[in-house]
Amino acid sequence: MLTLHTWTTPNGRKIPIMLEELGLEYDILAVDIGKGEQFTPEFLAMSPNNKIPALEHVDADGNKLTIFESGAILQYLAEKTGQLLPAAGPARYQVLEWLHWQIGGLGPMFGQLGFFALRSEEKSPLAIDRFVEEADRLMGVMDKQLSKHPYIAGAQYSIADIACYPWAVAARDKLKPAVGDKLADKPHLNRWLDMIGARPAVQRGMALPKVD
Template sequence: MLELFTAPTPNGWKISIALEELGLPYQLHVLQLLKGEQKAPEYLKINPNGRIPALVDHDEGGRAIFESGAILMHLAEKTGKLLPQDAEGRSRAIQWLFWQVGGLGPMQGQANVFFRYLPEKIPLAIERYQGETRRHYEVMNTRLGEAPYLAGDEYSIADIACFPWVFGHFWAGVPLDGFDHLLDWKARLEQRPAVLKGLSIPPLPDLSKLQKAGQELVRP
């Protein structure tokens, strides 16, 4: 049995999407981040960093795994799916996975904070992190002009890692205008039932309305 500890954020949705794609049963634990449940002593035993997501794999002796990239790799290796079997494809998928956790996620996460959450707007910080987010989108767009998926011809954990961030581009105030290959990739992933199901676990109220409002906000 698997236990998923998560919340409705891009990093959380990575894992729920992967679990739905793989068809693995799991027990869901939704943490209330604003209440600080991710800092509770019992949770820190699972994830010492006090963040989400985290996974406990009872099929492997109750092994606790934290960090979304590590969880994605664990699930791919556990099932032999969502990670290319050839050395070159596997390497590409892992490189793009690391690129997301080390680049796209942190930059867009900071764009979210400075654009949405801070009561005092700091234009230089907003410009900096929105610009870096857009630069990362440009990198993805170029790659997706060469292949249908980030690792090549095969859908993988690299795509799953990046998708929730691109899906939430509006929350960072960064439009996708001009990124034709990225938009095509996004549209194809949004047609996957497991992706749609994963985005609803845990549910974020009025996500479609929020997305529409966000798109209006970033429209030129």
């Protein structure tokens, strides 16, 4: 049995997309980070860094494994099912390259941009300019890669696309007041956004968890 603890953030929606793509049965529990539910002892026992998502997997023998960090969960599910991550060879490491690129760059930089430009009451022009510039650079990296390949890591849809997509959507929608029209001159990234966004499993995953 799989139980996903998550919230309605870009990182939080990666795993619902993955589970929907795989067609696995799972339960989903909302962790309202606005109410501090990520700091409860029960959640910290699963995710000591107090960040969503976290996944619990209880196998047929009753053995329980808990995993935190979205990238680790994506890789775990891909390896358990043999889907969306090549088993070996150059294609595997191309997917892992772009997965780690998202974890180390795209997510943190977009997250900092959202904080300094939109959520923080005290505005720091230097910080905002720095993160707008970096967000534009990272979107340019994606656009260049997608000018050569249909998907982020090459010819096949993979966990790299799943990792990047919710953050690219955030740049297009929630971060638009900060990034302005910088996405408009990136046709390959926009093509990819439309293509990934048309996948039924992605649409279902992006609507989870359902909250009032």
